[in-house]
Amino acid sequence: MTELCKYKLLSPVSAGESDDLLASKSADDGLRRIQALLADWLRMENVVVLTAAGTSFSAGGRLMAGGRTTNLECQVLEAVQQCALATDAAAIIRNRISLWPAEPKQGPVGFEEWLSYLFNAAELSQPEKSPIRAVNWKGKDADGTDCDANPDAATMETLRALIERAIFAECALEIDRRELSEPDGKQTSGHIPFLAKLAARDTNLGRTHLFTLNYDTLFEQAMEELGIQYFDGFSGKTNARFDPAVYGLDIYYPGDVAEGRVRRFDKFLQFYKLHGSIHWQADASGIMRARHRDLGFAASYRAADAAKKAEQLVSPNFESISSFGILPTSQKFARTLDMPYAHLFRLLHARLNQPQTFLMVLGYGFGDDHITRIIETALMNPSLVMLVVEPNPTSAIVQRVRRYQSLGQRAFVLTERAGEGAGCSFQVATFADFAQNVMPDVKWLDDYKRLRNFEDQLRKVEDRPSGEPVAAA
Secondary structure, eight states, rough: OBBBBEEEEEOOOSSSSSTTTTTTTHHHHHHHHHHHHHHHHTSSEEEEEEEOHHHHHHHHGOOOSSSSBHHHHHHHHHHHSOOOOOOHHHHHHHHTTSSOOOOTSOOOOHHHHHHHHHHHHHHHEEEEEEOBBBOOOOOOOOSSEEEEOOOHHHHHHHHHHHHHHHHHHHHOOOOOOOHHSSSOOOOOHHHHHHHHHTSSSSSSSSSOOOEEESEEEEEEEHHHHHTOEEEEEEESSSSSEOOOOGOOOOOEESSSSSSSOOEEEESSEEETTTOOOOOOOOTSSEEEEEEOOOOOGHHHHSSSOHHHHHHHHHHHHHHTTOOOOOOOSSSHHHHHHHHTHHHHHHHHHHTTTSSEEEEEEEESSSOHHHHHHHHHHHHHOOEEEEEEOOOOOOOOHHHHHHHHTTTTOOOEEEEEOOOOOTOOOOOSHHHHIIIIIIIIIOOOHHHHHHHHHHHHHHHHHSSSTTTTOOOOO
16 A cells, blocks of 8 residues: 655645645655645745744754643743742742643643733833832732732842743754764754755845744854855844844855956855844843854753752853843734834845745744734735645644635645544654755755765864774774
């Protein structure tokens, strides 16, 4: 019996075929069909990619939903609770944790909303001219007693700082560079193959525009590993400052003479961090600066239990961490009215309304209303094609795209074909699977991996003690 394709590609009814373009196709035929469609879409003039938390999960990132071991709120608040908190701050955290589901596999939701109230309360009492000394925190603990918290400005500021540090540490992810030097290269977070295949687009077409909602720097790390040049809105090197004018620039090879023909540099894209980044920080004058720091100190934090995490949160390594980006609160929309965020969101809107646009949505749960509104507005663009990659065939995301399709829009969703009665494996149509196995292959990535493997072998020979025999290849 022929094995059916493990993917489903749900299409608009107006496509003139079955709503599943891979129905009844074998594994090989189905994959070829997806790759052929992707190859056509990637030849469109304007390619836009939108990524969110799901693209970082395979690299150790946390989610806004899911069980306690992967839930950002659980990881953050369990660590903060172990710190030496003031009585009022401890009561606030204890009250929030009391609302978590009893089942560990079912994590809490609403972290954004809760953080909004917390940080708004901190802002109310922070300015010297504020007439508010403290706020009364309502709610009950797990045992039914009143929360009874009236934190003052100093207590709220300390609590806020600890939460920000914990979020920073959970997002301080690093690329596993072994995937470039190991011969098989099967284990990947997806960032390196994804960017390599994006960068292989014909340079006669428009440049790729990659937008991400993530704070982590996994995409930046992958681009540097691959030698991909990018503009991220900052100019300068040692103390880069946000300058939106750089998005109007490109990179070319010079001509042979001053008036000679110039050619576009092959490996280049435009990169936008819509919610900021862990390496962004506003200076005293309010200008946004970008400076990368060593993230190695945070690896031990993510591997530790809550008590050990609490010890690190108050260590010197973490005391230098201050506010960054747009924290995951429901006030994100208001923050996007400031620079640089206002400019970045305008650019997303403008990009999606260009003719001949292909939009890929990866790892995004459509939970940010301000982003979703921009996407839904862009669906009015008659030449836009949207592909949403979602591993869970029963998720609300699939149903949302179905509603878009019912309006006659050119929206597609790639998901898993789960057998009757079977649950989602979360191994198919993930970001890593899509990047490694679905996107059309490019030869230069394989060549690059072989070169890195060769360099790694040479380094091992150079580092071995004198007289030690060389292992056979």
